[in-house]
Amino acid sequence: MASESDSQPHEIQAYLSVSKRLRSLSTYRATGKILLHSPLIDALARTSYPPWFFYPVDKPKDILDLGFQVGQNKVDAGTISSPNIPVILSNAKPSSFGRGSETVYDPAYRKGLEIPASEINFPNQLKLFEDLKDFIGTQVAGKLFDKRTGTKLRLELYKLAVYEEGGHFDWHMDTTHEDDHHATVLLFLGPEWEGGDLKLKHGGFEFSQRKGIRKEKKEESEEESEEEEAAGDLNGVMPVHLIGFYTDVEHKVEPVTKGTRIVLQFDVRVDGPGERESDSDSDDDYCEGPVDSACVTSAPLAVHRNQKALNDVAQIIEKRLSDDDSNGVEYIGFPLRHLYRIASIRPEYLKGVDAMLYEHFSTSQEFKDKFNVKLRPIVLVEETDYEGEWTTGPFFWIFESSKKNLKRKRGDKEPSTNNSDAEDLGIDYKKTEFHLIKGCSLELLESEEYIEYTGNEAQLGNSKYFGGAMFISMKKSFI
Numbered sequence: 208m209a210s211e212s213d214s215q216p217h218e219i220q221a222y223l224s225v226s227k228r229l230r231s232l233s234t235y236r237a238t239g240k241i242l243l244h245s246p247l248i249d250a251l252a253r254t255s256y257p258p259w260f261f262y263p264v265d266k267p268k269d270i271l272d273l274g275f276q277v278g279q280n281k282v283d284a285g286t287i288s289s290p291n292i293p294v295i296l297s298n299a300k301p302s303s304f305g306r307g308s309e310t311v312y313d314p315a316y317r318k319g320l321e322i323p324a325s326e327i328n329f330p331n332q333l334k335l336f337e338d339l340k341d342f343i344g345t346q347v348a349g350k351l352f353d354k355r356t357g358t359k360l361r362l363e364l365y366k367l368a369v370y371e372e373g374g375h376f377d378w379h380m381d382t383t384h385e386d387d388h389h390a391t392v393l394l395f396l397g398p399e400w401e402g403g404d405l406k407l408k409h410g411g412f413e414f415s416q417r418k419g420i421r422k423e424k425k426e427e428s429e430e431e432s433e434e435e436e437a438a439g440d441l442n443g444v445m446p447v448h449l450i451g452f453y454t455d456v457e458h459k460v461e462p463v464t465k466g467t468r469i470v471l472q473f474d475v476r477v478d479g480p481g482e483r484e485s486d487s488d489s490d491d492d493y494c495e496g497p498v499d500s501a502c503v504t505s506a507p508l509a510v511h512r513n514q515k516a517l518n519d520v521a522q523i524i525e526k527r528l529s530d531d532d533s534n535g536v537e538y539i540g541f542p543l544r545h546l547y548r549i550a551s552i553r554p555e556y557l558k559g560v561d562a563m564l565y566e567h568f569s570t571s572q573e574f575k576d577k578f579n580v581k582l583r584p585i586v587l588v589e590e591t592d593y594e595g596e597w598t599t600g601p602f603f604w605i606f607e608s609s610k611k612n613l614k615r616k617r618g619d620k621e622p623s624t625n626n627s628d629a630e631d632l633g634i635d636y637k638k639t640e641f642h643l644i645k646g647c648s649l650e651l652l653e654s655e656e657y658i659e660y661t662g663n664e665a666q667l668g669n670s671k672y673f674g675g676a677m678f679i680s681m682k683k684s685f686i
């Protein structure tokens with residue numbers, strides 16, 4: 208997986224590549240049961256939440272006419288809807304990207320130019336620039352973060368990207384710049400280019416920029432013919448528009464076939480709980496601040512998508528945990544569907560469908576007194592036996608970087624369930640049933656082939672994945 212120029216491998220990968228301590232995981236057999244098929248998995252598959260949005264910007268005029276300057280010499284570079292392409296080109300530099308721990312320039316993978324935020328200015332128009340960010344922030348809040356009142360978003364301009372004819376960028380995920388960086392928004396400036404379609408994919412769903420624009424145009428005028436649509440012809444004129452997506456959405460830019468494609472890229476930062484205001488302050492639409500700190504309060508709680516599926520999920524879990532024949536199962540776990548940094552596996556940072564489920568269990572009137580919900584980083588492991596057969600099925604391990612677990616070596620004794628490890632985790636994995644849904648963002652950490660050594664112990668084949676997981680138990684008063 209490649210990422211942007213300042214990329215780093217996921218923190219756990221960096222940790223593992225140095226220590227290789229995860230090998231000790233093969234002693235962690237005493238994990239809960241993992242199910243690959245269950246009614247809960249089917250019900251979870253019916254819950255979803257769009258991980259991206261498309262929004263055409265045809266007003267306000269102030270924003271479309273907002274002028275900007277680029278380069279160290281601050282040269283006028285036109286406006287949002289009418290950028291000065293020659294000025295932009297002469298101030299842009301080739302884009303590199305991260306490959307593993309290196310930053311490389313490889314035009315076969317990415318061919319484009321960019322201007323960093325530090326060289327983009329809005330002279331005498333700071334107020335309008337703030338308005339632009341508030342405007343974008345309101346869209347992002349409503350479309351990607353509408354599940355919690357009081358979540359504060361901050362928009363930070365990251366760069367201006369330029370793709371000339373032949374420019375493109377292959378599949379990648381954007382690097383997260385901090386723990387609070389959870390989405391990317393692209394503002395596509397006018398006016399003309401062909402090709403260069405932005406494609407997005409996540410959890411088995413796909414989105415295409417061209418289709419988004421065409422759908423929008425069609426809604427405006429019903430007259431566009433089927434042939435025109437099939438030809439993919441948008442006459443080269445592109446409306447100013449926004450596309451936003453969570454940071455774990457994979458995306459690519461197809462080769463531009465004509466003209467120049469210019470985009471302003473913003474990071475969406477989500478404030479942690481320390482800075483959060485109480486829900487009753489939600490009338491405050493935004494607060495004032497310097498250029499990079501416009502805050503937008505998200506829209507009030509939106510109607511849940513797939514309410515029936517959410518209810519099914521809750522019902523199945525409740526039944527499983529309160530059944531007489533639950534066989535001692537006290538916790539139900541399932542992976543989060545988005546990928547997070549370890550420090551971001553927290554309620555206030557959850558995205559889309561993960562946030563929707565968390566909220567359903569922990570804050571909805573119906574369930575908040577019934578369920579305990581915990582979020583944990585996990586490592587999911589598949590392993591062969593000593594004959595090289597993948598017979599044992601996957602098992603998982605709750606990752607606690609600070610715990611003595613990490614120091615354990617192959618062959619060390621397993622901790623007993625009633626020692627402090629189990630208590631620290633707050634989840635007794637021996638009483639946990641883990642439902643492995645498909646389409647979740649697990650990150651492959653490492654994969655080793657089975658190797659037979661003559662006269663020596665074989666190296667077990669294995670694959671290890673990192674992800675977040677949600678664990679649900681019943682509050683004691685409800686059992």
Ligand SMILES: O=C(O)CCC(=O)C(=O)O
Pocket residue numbers: 211368376381393405458459460470
């Ligand atoms: O220009 C675009 O549409 C996206 C570019 C991109 O993915 C990036 O620069 O990371």
Ligand SMILES: [Fe+2]
Pocket residue numbers: 379380381458
């Ligand atoms: Fe990207």
